Amino acid sequence: xxxxxxxxxxxxxxxxxxxxxxxxxxxxxxxxxxxxxxxxxxxxxxxxxxxxxxxxxxxxxxxxxxxxxxxxxxxxxxxxxxxxxxxxxxxxxxxxxxxxxxxxxxxxxxxxxxxxxxxxxxxxxxxxxxxxxxxxxxxxxxxxxxxxxxxxxxxxxxxxxxxxxxxxxxxxxxxxxxxxxxxxxxxxxxxxxxxxxxxxxxxxxxxxxxxxxxxxxxxxxxxxxxxxxxxxxxxxxxxxxxxxxxxxxxxxxxxxxxxxxxxxxxxxxxxxxxxxxxxxxxxxxxxxxxxxxxxxxxxxxxxxxxxxxxxxxxxxxxxxxxxxxxxxxxxxxxxxxx
Amino acid sequence: xxxxxxxxxxxxxxxxxxxxxxxxxxxxxxxxxxxxxxxxxxxxxxxxxxxxxxxxxxxxxxxxxxxxxxxxxxxxxxxxxxxxxxxxxxxxxxxxxxxxxxxxxxxxxxxxxxxxxxxxxxxxxxxxxxxxxxxxxxxxxxxxxxxxxxxxxxxxxxxxxxxxxxxxxxxxxxxxxxxxxxxxxxxxxxxxxxxxxxxxxxxxxxxxxxxxxxxxxxxxxxxxxxxxxxxxxxxxxxxxxxxxxxxxxxxxxxxxxxxxxxxxxxxxxxxxxxxxxxxxxxxxxxxxxxxxxxxxxxxxxxxxxxxxxxxxxxxxxxxxxxxxxxxx
Ligand SMILES: Cc1ncc(C[n+]2csc(CCOP(=O)(O)OP(=O)(O)O)c2C)c(N)n1
Ligand SMILES: [Mg+2]
Numbered sequence: 001x002x003x004x005x006x007x008x009x010x011x012x013x014x015x016x017x018x019x020x021x022x023x024x025x026x027x028x029x030x031x032x033x034x035x036x037x038x039x040x041x042x043x044x045x046x047x048x049x050x051x052x053x054x055x056x057x058x059x060x061x062x063x064x065x066x067x068x069x070x071x072x073x074x075x076x077x078x079x080x081x082x083x084x085x086x087x088x089x090x091x092x093x094x095x096x097x098x099x100x101x102x103x104x105x106x107x108x109x110x111x112x113x114x115x116x117x118x119x120x121x122x123x124x125x126x127x128x129x130x131x132x133x134x135x136x137x138x139x140x141x142x143x144x145x146x147x148x149x150x151x152x153x154x155x156x157x158x159x160x161x162x163x164x165x166x167x168x169x170x171x172x173x174x175x176x177x178x179x180x181x182x183x184x185x186x187x188x189x190x191x192x193x194x195x196x197x198x199x200x201x202x203x204x205x206x207x208x209x210x211x212x213x214x215x216x217x218x219x220x221x222x223x224x225x226x227x228x229x230x231x232x233x234x235x236x237x238x239x240x241x242x243x244x245x246x247x248x249x250x251x252x253x254x255x256x257x258x259x260x261x262x263x264x265x266x267x268x269x270x271x272x273x274x275x276x277x278x279x280x281x282x283x284x285x286x287x288x289x290x291x292x293x294x295x296x297x298x299x300x301x302x303x304x305x306x307x308x309x310x311x312x313x314x315x316x317x318x319x320x321x322x323x324x325x326x327x328x329x330x331x332x333x334x335x336x337x338x
Numbered sequence: 339x340x341x342x343x344x345x346x347x348x349x350x351x352x353x354x355x356x357x358x359x360x361x362x363x364x365x366x367x368x369x370x371x372x373x374x375x376x377x378x379x380x381x382x383x384x385x386x387x388x389x390x391x392x393x394x395x396x397x398x399x400x401x402x403x404x405x406x407x408x409x410x411x412x413x414x415x416x417x418x419x420x421x422x423x424x425x426x427x428x429x430x431x432x433x434x435x436x437x438x439x440x441x442x443x444x445x446x447x448x449x450x451x452x453x454x455x456x457x458x459x460x461x462x463x464x465x466x467x468x469x470x471x472x473x474x475x476x477x478x479x480x481x482x483x484x485x486x487x488x489x490x491x492x493x494x495x496x497x498x499x500x501x502x503x504x505x506x507x508x509x510x511x512x513x514x515x516x517x518x519x520x521x522x523x524x525x526x527x528x529x530x531x532x533x534x535x536x537x538x539x540x541x542x543x544x545x546x547x548x549x550x551x552x553x554x555x556x557x558x559x560x561x562x563x564x565x566x567x568x569x570x571x572x573x574x575x576x577x578x579x580x581x582x583x584x585x586x587x588x589x590x591x592x593x594x595x596x597x598x599x600x601x602x603x604x605x606x607x608x609x610x611x612x613x614x615x616x617x618x619x620x621x622x623x624x625x626x627x628x629x630x631x632x633x634x635x636x637x638x639x640x641x642x643x644x645x646x647x648x649x650x651x652x653x654x655x656x657x658x659x660x661x662x663x664x665x666x
Pocket of ligand 2: 186
């Protein structure tokens, strides 16, 4: 793809230094928590499907910390990064992947269905595009009650060809619901490149022209740029009670899922392309900005990385030592108790 | 005594619940300005305004997503499907999302929605508008399935559906909207789910049915009692999920002979489940094999004579009762 030009960093750092460090730390934690997962999967301790977020961290970290506690988030199946950025405890996320009762969905959702109702994190969804109509409903509820919250909905480029998504975008605009739609365009829907799955690849045009939704494209590898666009979007949504659409151009480093091996990936992308994108690593880009501004020293970096590794190790240890769901969990939660 | 039509009883239930709880709203195609395709929501826009009686585009998947998401965020929405044939467009939302969110979230998130509208066969509406698919929904864990047969049940069950914390598939019957009946006067009259109604007590044969078909069964039972002196007990299930197995089995232990009856096609129809449950729980009580009355396995034909043959009638029920008592 290589459609993104390397962008200049702005001279002065655009926001609070402490905030900058904490976002850097967040990206490190997301990555360190996910890095061991393929290995653990190979050991047979994680089952089902496992979709890693590695490479896309700047989108979650650039967006989610800007939300209020009473805002809502819904995601697709590539949801670990979004959940961690929302403050869902990595211990409970990894325990969920292990299918343990201490997991955030009591071991009954798995990697693709992370929920944390206390944080208004209303789940990850495994049917491509299926989450978008739900998010419109959450936005509808916000507006119905006269609130000024925002409902953020993450999905991939593949979702842009699902009928339900188009029904939902039309409805969102028609009903002017306070939803922030975030298309994480990582260039591929599984093994199908964007140019091979979309007749019109200019998603901003499709959404703004097709549905009258304010739409913007951003370099999703650059946290600072993501943040700037998101700040604008959130202010717009809260002020106008109307939807906003962001396309974040990004890249996933790992295969689509665990079974999309390095060998398999050769059917649709080259090692050289992956390497080219890795040179624009979101953590590196942001780290460089922090270093340039004198905010991040190399000892900070080491410290943050050590902490991120510790959090990941603790999460894995917690999952390993957690019990499986007791058998009576099988029937629990099919229906909500009155 | 309060007397009204089935469709009016549904409207009364929604109106009462919307008066009672500001979190209840209704949305769907033509529910507002047009006053409802079958007039069920007539006058509700004027009464509650467009924020609570919401006209939507023809986007069934998005309608179901809308109510599901709104329920997840704390509202108690009602979605009207213009007919349940169109709900097929929303099947992914209903099955993969609405039904499963409570379970997938480990019980953290509840989804109190009602998806309601006309279902069933008749009126020469032919293959795409005339069908009965309640088994599909009954098969999905996480959905409750309600099919009222009378105006009083329509109101009492719809009020329970709206107050239920779970997704409820509320299948009305277009052929019943004009049916008149007496209603309980109590505005707090709720019919709990999982309680079948014995429409007619009897001693010789148990007929298990629901929705429009149970009224057919009732007529058939009266006729066969007159003409053959066979006493039928007619059970209206009212809700397929949860299923009132106890009432069925109790009746079977009394009559020892069973007919199950529904409009939907026989193959993998709800009658198969009913028969199976009865065989499992009361095999030794049966004096003859269970008889099934159901639609044939054909798409609904248009021509009047063919349609008639594709929808079970009184005569089909009577024939089944005769078979089950070995009269033929
Ligand atoms: C309706 C549906 N069809 C197919 C699949 C299988 N599938 C899962 S993810 C995926 C690719 C989706 O790509 P995209 O939306 O770009 O998200 P990404 O994986 O890149 O984050 C496919 C085909 C599915 N889960 N749902
Ligand atoms: Mg993609």
